[in-house]
Amino acid sequence: MNDTSMTAAGASLLSCHSCNLLSKMSGSHGHAHALCPRCGAPLHQRKSNSLTRTWALIIAAAIFYIPANVLPITVVTSLGKTQPDTIMSGVIYFVQTGMWPIALVIFIASVFVPLVKLFLLTFLLISVQRKWKWRPKDRTRLYRITEVVGRWSMVDIFVVTILVALVKLGGLATIDAGPAANYFAAVVVTTMFAAMSFDPRLIWDVME
């Protein structure tokens, strides 16, 4: 491939996020309200307020993460007895009954992935703010991971939905969603928005 060794920003060009067309930066304010001449998407040289937005979203997600793990995610009512279950107690139940693969799926999707996402994004934010030049390619790769894995955390929410739908056997057994389900969904959504608002090109801006 032909490498012209220049960035769009360096060449005073704006790259459209949606259709990839490059256009010349116009006007004195740079990119304030420019629209892509081909597809009409708003043009920004970098995602706007990327660092502030990403920080705000991951802090919100970290706060939601606590009630999501402490409060019950499901409440099982069986023959008059009610039993609340948290995410971890569900995992422990699967381990105790020998269903290792399921325990692993739930643990990775619900506990591990959100934490890893929060740590990776925090690390990337700090690395950009401190203007590190350390391994930009690997840091971009880490960013790609945070972008791809986030949606898989929804597994537990879907399990709760299906259990709520299926287990409605009158007095025999009923499963209701617990308050943690709301907080957990909030964690997934805010971390997804956090990954979207981070601009990986900031990692490379200091390399010039």
Add this chain to the structure above:
Amino acid sequence: MTKSLIACHECDLIHRVQPLPDGGAARCVRCDALLYYQKKDSLDRTLSLTIAGLVLFIVANTFPFLAMKSGGLVRETTLITGVKGLYLQEMEALALLVFLTTILVPLVQIAGMLYVLVPLKVSRVPRNLALVFRFIRSLQPWAMMEVFMIGILVSMVKLGKMAKIVPGLALFSFVVMIFVLAGSAASLDPRIVWDRLGES
């Protein structure tokens, strides 16, 4: 003017766009991000898979999805039953999120793709092409059918001990739809749409 150049969306490096063989992909020389790719019969393949996806979507949403048998009791559900259950439990936001990610977003994506591709197939440019295409592409991360599928598997194992879980026609349709829509997304080369815009 600058159509022959492309900037990497992950590191901003400019590359010259070069013709690729069918099935080929171009990556950024600096950060290895996927820049663009060339698909064989992109319009025809994407269109046919999208139509198949629509048929499967309708089946998946109308026929019985999962049933649970425990003793003499049988409980049959459809795809939307869980959403209703959450809503009745006054968890409206959660019900909305599940409804969006498993039903509404996939439907809007299918409808939007047909709106864009059918006219292009007969060499016309639909109204607001850019707006519609941009919108359905921005919805991509929010379509979570395959994640829902894992949720179904986990639930089946979880309930397997206390009851018999019977998959319905809609479930099979849902599984096939996941693959068909993934194929449709994979065979789409967005440049066939954007290039058409440049001409009009």
